[in-house]
Amino acid sequence: MNNKYQSEIADFMAYVSARNPHETEFLSAVEEVAETIIPFIEETPKYKGKKILERMVEPERVIMFRVPWVDDQGRIQVNRGYRVEFNSAIGPYKGGLRFHSTVNLSVLKFLGFEQTFKNSLTSLPMGGGKGGSDFSVRGKSEAEIMRFSQAFMQELFRHIGPNTDVPAGDIGVGGRELGYLFGMYKKLKNEFTGVLTGKGLAWGGSLIRPEATGYGVVYFAQAALNNIGKTIKGMEIAISGFGNVSWGVVKKVNDLGGKVVTLSGPDGYIYDPDGVKGEKVDYMLRLRASNQDIIEPYAERYGVEFFPGKKPWERKVDLAIPCAIQNEFDEEDAKQVVANGVTGVVEAANMPLTAKAIEVIQSNKLLYVPGKAANAGGVAVSGLEMTQNAMHLQWTAEEVDNYLKRIMHNIHENTLKYGRLDDGYIDYKKGANIAGFIKVADAMLEQGVV
Secondary structure, three states: OOOOHHHHHHHHHHHHHHHOOOOOOHHHHHHHHHHHHHHHOOOOOOOOOOOOOHHHHHOOOEEEEEEEOOOOOOEEEEEEEEEEEEOOOOOOEEEEEEEEEOOHHHHHHHHHHHHHHHHHHHOOEEEEEEEOOOOOOOOOOHHHHHHHHHHHHHHHHOOOOOEEEEEEEEEEOOOHHHHHHHHHHHHHHHHOOOOOOOHHHHHOOOOOOHHHHHHHHHHHHHHHHHHHOOOOOOOOEEEEOHHHHHHHHHHHHHHHHOEEEEEOOOEEEEEEOOOOOHHHHHHHHHHHOOOOOOOHHHHHHHEEEEHHHHHOHHHHOOOEOOOOOOOOOOOHHHHHHHHOOOEOOOEOOOOEEHHHHHHHHHHOOOOEOOOOHHOOOHHHHHHHHHHHHHHHOOOOOHHHHHHHHHHHHHHHHHHHHHHHHHHHEEEEHHHHHHHHHHHHHHHHHHHHHO
C-alpha cells in the first residue's frame, strides 16, 4: 500500500464498508483496486474530485429473482437468481453466469466489479456484469439441469439483449447449460440473436471459445516470463481445478512444451509426474460432465497419487496457476510456494489469492499476475463471438486464436506500462488496475453524471 495515501484509502473503504456490510468478497475486491487507484486519482488532476471510484463501486443495476423449478421426484425447489449490471460506460454489460452453491450477492458484486476492469483491458467495447444462482449442478440429472436453466431464463430474458447485456458461462454453466438457456430465450423472445456467448458452433458460437480463458492465461504467463528471461518450455506447473479453465491451461501449456502435474477438486488433488497429456486431457472433460465435482477418479484411472483434503500448492514446481475459485490460495499457501522456489503465481480464476497471499508473493519479488489481466482471454473471445454474430459469419480457429494472442499481448504491454516500479519489479496488479480504470473513467467523465 502507498503509505502517502493510507488515510484516503482507509476513509474510502470505511465509506464502502458502511454501504455494503457483510459483503466480504466484494469489499476485498474493492480494497485491492482502491490501494492502487486512489493514489493514481490523487496524482491525476482530471480524475481528482470527480468521485469516479465512488461511482464505479455502485452497480448501475442489481436484479434479484426467485427461480422455482420441479426436480425428478416431482418436488418443488426454489433457488435465487441474480444479475448484477455493474458498468456500461464502454459497452453493453458483459460477464458470466455462475451456478454454484456459494453464489450470493457479495460474490456476484465482486465478480461484476472485477469484470468491469477486465473487459476494459481487452480494449473491446464491453461493460461489466455478472450473474447466476445458488443452484448447483452437482448431483443433478440432465433433466433437472435443463428445467432449472429454463426456469432461470424465464425471468432473466427480460433484462438482457445483444445491445444491453450479454451473459456467458462461468462455474457450473458450460455449453450444455448455455444451450438450455439460449433455447428458452429464443422461445420467449421469438428471435435468434447473439444474446449469449459460449454458444455451440452450430448456433452462433465461436471456435476456441471453450479453450480461450485457459489459452489466454498461458499466453499472458509466457509474455510475463519472457519479460524476466524465462519460458514455459520445460517448466513443471501446478494448477487447481479440472474444469474448463484448467482444461484450456493444460492444452496450451502442453503446446508450449511445459508440463502440468496437478489437478484438484473439493476432495483433494492428484499429482501426475508424467504430466496431464494425451487422453488425460479429454478425460478432464468427461469428469466435468459427470456433475460429481471430484478429482479422485483421475487418480484411480491413471494410477497416480491422490492427496485427500489437500491443495496442490505444496508440490515443488516452477509455476503455480490457480484455476478453481476465489480465495482458494491463502497466506500459508503463498509461504509454501515461496519456500519451494516457485518463479511466480498467475491467476486463472477470479481472485483466487487472498490479499495476504498476494502480499507474501509480491514482498518476495516473485512474479504475480492478477486474474483480471491473465484470464481476460475468455471474455475477449466472447467479444469476438459477439462481433461474428453481428456480422453473421464465423471466423476460423486460426483467426480467432491470432486475435486472442494479439489482445493478450496488448494487455500485457498496458499492464507493463503502468506497473513498472523504480526498482525494476513489475507490479502487474497495479498495472492492470490503472490500465483498466483509465478507459472506463474517461468514458464516464465524457458521458456526464449519469
